[in-house]
Amino acid sequence: MSSLEIRDLVVALTATPDKPIVKGLNLTIKTGEVHAIMGPNGTGKSTLSKAIAGHPDYQIISGDVILDGKSILEMEPDERARAGLFLAFQYPSEIPGVSIANFLRAAVQARMAEGEELDATGYYKKLYGKMDMLKIDRKFTSRSVNEGFSGGEKKRCEILQMAMLEPSFSLMDETDSGLDIDALKIVAEGVNAMRGDKLGVLLITHYQRLLDYIVPDFVHVMYDGRIVKSGDKSLALELEAKGYDWVKTELAAV
């Protein structure tokens, strides 16, 4: 079993270190678990996930992120990725001229030991298998990464990458937004197929609907840079019914 531990994390924009966005956040995710984070717009959910992945726009002011007992804060983003961390982006980048097949091949190769050769046949077999699972047309292999993709296609492509790279922890930032109902089911099935004791998931979402398909073990409410409430799946239902004002008033009452 692996664990990803976020300890008293304070994150600010590198440009404005005196104005934290994430303001002391604690969360431990173990492989086998799915944690959902919900919270109003602008509350710092994407900032949290990108900071964990090592995005240069963000600076860790204090606190730590620990993967299997070791801090990852000194690691380059690519080292973190190779250590098993995956981020499904809220807004995936386009890479003109680089086909999905070549991109993923490079990513797979980056994880191999020096001198180890990629088995091209095996690679394509796996790629096609995952594409079939996610009902992605095989023509997509030769399309440039995310270029000209619809919103939903981009999200599906993120999940395809996750399926190919088999991370131990996946931070999924609003992977459900932009997906139509059928696509949502397909993506959820894909994630569920990957669930198991080798994968821990942090699921950022605004919609309880996703949680009907990917049933979380824990639900957290993030508000103003902190986790202010945690519970099980029923917390999501309660939030859906009462809205964030409910959390706000509860907080004020404390």
Next chain:
Amino acid sequence: MSDTTTLPPTDETTDVNPVGGIDQAVGDFQYKVDYEFDAGTGLSEETVRYISSVKKEAPWILEFRLKALKTFLDKPMPTHWATTDLNNIDFSKIRYYLSQGQKPKRTWDEVPDDIKKTFERLGIPEQERKFLAGVEAQFDSEAAYSNIKDIVSKQGVIFCNSTEALREHPEIFKKFFGKVIPTGDNKFSALNSAVFSGGSFIYVPPGVKVAQPLQAYFRINAENFGQFERTLIIADEGSEVVYMEGCTAPKFSTSTLHSAVVELVALKGAKIQYITVQNWANNVFNLVTKRGVAHEDAEIKWIDCNIGSRLTMKYPGVVLKGKRARGEVISIALANDGQHQDTGAKMIHAADDTTSVIVAKSISVGQGRSTYRGQVHIPKHLKGCKNNTECDALLINSNSRTDTYPAITVRGDTHSVQHEASVSKVNEEQIFYMQQRGLTEAQAMSLAVNGFVNDLVRQFPMEYSVELKRLIDLEMEGSVG
């Protein structure tokens, strides 16, 4: 090229690398090499006479050279339009000719590790590595070379170096030599005309389609390492030939000025494709003049990739001399820190219904600087000419600089001209995205660059596209801290 791996090494030196050596791709490696027999440093009438006499040339060539020398000395540096960095070339410190016959005095152990690593990364066969590093005086390319020569000579093709051609085929040589690019075309074509040595001569008889690209073994042919190569290719009526100028191997040169002249003549209905991938040391001035004349229904295509060098100035051109002639230039230039790629294309339309296509892509990394100069000329009296120019620049980090100087002069109203230009940046977000998938920053940049040139690279012969990719990887590796 893969055939060369199977060639046996040789100890017998019959023909030695005249530049003495070696050169390089990454970093500025330099060796001290002793040349016992050469023309000394500096350029004078004496130097020119020396070169001509060593080569046992006919009097008309000496005369040609001497006239060229005068033209060179008379012409000012073209700094009114080109970079003033040209003024830093010290012509008095350059060796214009190194005679053959010396053995390099260096062992493999003395070759710096970075160079060895570069060779390895580029997948250069062991024996070639030793030659390139100047350890082996000669790589036995003769066997393979004469093999390809034999094959093509059965079709009547003449394929040899220019010195040999001058001796053995003076009639054809003289008829075309210096006609496409006159001595006085520019200062550096004049310089080349005065001191040229090495380079290839190819004549393809009417109707002959040369099946395999002519190249391979010239990559390691000693004379081709000359600083002042002179290449002349004549494709007679209805013939076809592909020539590949392989300088993809890192060149560890002791010389800092390379100035080649390449002339192509495609007679009626002939097709010539000329492919170059060059990778120069950071201290090299690479000033090359390349031009072809396409007669009626003929086609000339230049594929030109420039990586490295301190300054490259190169604008391959096609004079579309006969009706329906077609010219194409595909150019890729990568300018890293301290490098300036000043490249482009020239299309001179001189007959009706002629077509030209230019696709130029430049990549500027760090402080690297790219300049595109395009010249398209369609005079008023012509009808039905077409030009399509596309010129794209990719910037990797904000210090990079790119300039475009397209000069399109089109007169007359029956022509179709299209020009598109774009500048794009590899942004931090894209690099982070790729890093998040496990690629290092260098791998990410290299992938972005490869993606940018991908549509052009697809037109390359396989082995060249693979080498180009490796070269890009190496450049990007060197560009991150």
